[in-house]
Amino acid sequence: MGTNARYPGLGDRRREERLLREARARGPLQTLSPEQLLLEQSLITHAPRMIRMIGRAWLRFGDMDVEATVRVDRWTDRAVGVEVEVDGEKLRAWIWRGAIGPVTQPQQSFEPAHTRGVEAARA
Template sequence: MGTNKRYPHLGSQLAEERELREARKRGALHSLSADQLRLQSQVVTVVPERMQVWGLTWLRFGDVDVRSTVLVKRWTSDAVGVEVDVDGEKLRCWVWQGACQRLQNRVDGWR
């Protein structure tokens, strides 16, 4: 079987979506706790609605970890608030900043 020359990232994207669906069945999406975030003492930067910032990070559903392309919604000096779409449902969580790699555009996570 050949490769998709028009959308070379499509196979990786579909595999990630399948992994997210399977992981979602294993449990809820984990997020950092309020004690870990310390939002009352941290400056939170919010990404404007007209702007999209993409990242690549590890997400945990129940006991399963999935590396996923995410939309960055906000951040502090320690953490990043991200959003991921799983079958049309937008899920949000906080991850440690060191665990999130910024991408120039969405498809870079699937190359």
């Protein structure tokens, strides 16, 4: 079976979506506790709305760990607040800073070329 020349990352993206659905069925997305976060003692930095910050993070659903592409929403000196979409539902969690890293390959946009950047231009 060959690769998709037009959308080279599509197979990996579909595989990740399937793994996230399987993990979601094993339990809820786990997040750090208030005791672990120490939010009352930490400054929270929120990601700018105009910039989409993404990374690769280890997430735990029930007893299953999954590495997935996530959106970074906020962070402290100890933890990162991430968002991931599973079957149209946006799930948010706090994870340890060490559980997230950069995306190793640039994300391919799946928007038609004539609509790319339209929303950013309107804002």
